[in-house]
Amino acid sequence: MKNKITFREFQVHMQGFGYSDNEIKHLFGAVKALDSETRGWMIRWFWDGEFPTKEIEGVTFRYLVNDFGYKPLNAFIVLDWLKSNPDAAKYFVLLKPADTPPGEKVGNEMVEILKQNGRTPTPLYQDDILEDIQA
Amino acid sequence: MIEVLAVVEAVVLAYAVTSLVSWGVKKLLDLWGSRSLPKQEQQVAMSEADMKEIEKSKEVIKECFGEDAVDTLRKSTNLERIDLMAKFADRLTKEYDLDIDVDITVNNVQNCGYYDWEHQKAVFNIVLLMVDGNNEHFDYCVKEVLDTIVHELRHAVQHKAIREPGYWNVDDERRMAWANNMAPGNYITSSSNLKRYSQQPIEADAAVFAALVMEGAC
Numbered sequence: 600m601k602n603k604i605t606f607r608e609f610q611v612h613m614q615g616f617g618y619s620d621n622e623i624k625h626l627f628g629a630v631k632a633l634d635s636e637t638r639g640w641m642i643r644w645f646w647d648g649e650f651p652t653k654e655i656e657g658v659t660f661r662y663l664v665n666d667f668g669y670k671p672l673n674a675f676i677v678l679d680w681l682k683s684n685p686d687a688a689k690y691f692v693l694l695k696p697a698d699t700p701p702g703e704k705v706g707n708e709m710v711e712i713l714k715q716n717g718r719t720p721t722p723l724y725q726d727d728i729l730e731d732i733q734a
Numbered sequence: 735m736i737e738v739l740a741v742v743e744a745v746v747l748a749y750a751v752t753s754l755v756s757w758g759v760k761k762l763l764d765l766w767g768s769r770s771l772p773k774q775e776q777q778v779a780m781s782e783a784d785m786k787e788i789e790k791s792k793e794v795i796k797e798c799f800g801e802d803a804v805d806t807l808r809k810s811t812n813l814e815r816i817d818l819m820a821k822f823a824d825r826l827t828k829e830y831d832l833d834i835d836v837d838i839t840v841n842n843v844q845n846c847g848y849y850d851w852e853h854q855k856a857v858f859n860i861v862l863l864m865v866d867g868n869n870e871h872f873d874y875c876v877k878e879v880l881d882t883i884v885h886e887l888r889h890a891v892q893h894k895a896i897r898e899p900g901y902w903n904v905d906d907e908r909r910m911a912w913a914n915n916m917a918p919g920n921y922i923t924s925s926s927n928l929k930r931y932s933q934q935p936i937e938a939d940a941a942v943f944a945a946l947v948m949e950g951a952c
Binding site: 618619621622625626629656657658662665666667668669670672673677678680686687688689690691692693694695696697698699700701702703705706707709710712713716718720721722723725 | 757758759761762763765766768769770771772774775782805831843844845846847848849850851852869878881896903906910913914915916917919920921922923924925927928930931932934935937
């Protein structure tokens with residue numbers, strides 16, 4: 600099994616899950632920020648399709664994906680979060696927030712407002728896409 | 735007419751009996767219980783204007799539901815619950831001086847509501863309140879619905895504050911941080927990365943504002 604993932608390999612695979620280019624960049628950075636155990640699970644899932652079986656706070660990857668409807672990468676991120684900050688992770692999992700991005704029209708309006716205030720939009724995260732995901 | 739309403743209520747109730755299972759949270763509630771936003775996550779500073787409105791919002795909850803919102807709603811019929819929530823959302827919209835549309839629905843979309851930035855409209859799904867009042871997780875249902883109403887109306891406040899300097903006394907740094915979060919490519923959806931979703935400026939602010947309103951409310 601390969602123990603690293605390049606951005607190009609990640610991008611090709613993740614496009615199949617319907618992510619936008621920006622989301623793929625965010626997620627590439629987010630996967631690299633996972634703890635080494637969760638990152639290892641993600642790499643095995645990526646190359647072999649293997650589901651990790653370890654329970655974190657009573658839930659498994661399979662439960663989050665199959666029963667709770669999470670996309671696989673979100674499930675890895677939540678498992679990692681349940682390990683590092685269980686109280687916060689549980690609160691937001693139970694919140695079940697809606698997915699309502701602002702849309703192009705509102706986004707463009709925000710850019711105009713920023714410009715009127717002498718600013719330009721800046722990315723919230725500077726995710727490095729050059730460095731590979733490593734086990 | 736009464737018969738028609740009774741039938742509607744019966745159908746809604748029949749659906750509601752299973753709704754916590756279909757909502758997907760029953761197992762997690764059995765495992766984890768109902769949760770509040772942890773103190774260490776409440777790092778977003780609230781302004782004086784925010785604190786004033788947080789206190790007023792708590793008063794609105796008391797006005798609409800009495801001292802114990804969970805108990806009031808537990809004892810209400812489904813139709814009364816719908817009516818109470820519509821009045822609560824309307825009352826808060828006026829309190830926050832918002833000129834937006836508000837819809838109350840009962841459906842199976844798997845979330846309690848959202849704010850539509852483009853059409854300036856808040857939609858609240860109160861299906862969780864169709865659960866039997868004796869359900870062991872009824873307090874979660876009430877908390878989620880009330881929290882969502884406050885949270886989504888906070889997004890409407892953010893929207894108005896970005897557009898109208900001076901509204902709610904929001905300082906420019908904060909207005910611009912919210913605007914930047916809504917710029918193309920900068921908003922992180924909960925389905926792509928729940929952790930980063932919760933930490934971005936507009937969501938962290940709305941989560942803390944709603945959590946402070948809900949503190950001690952039910």
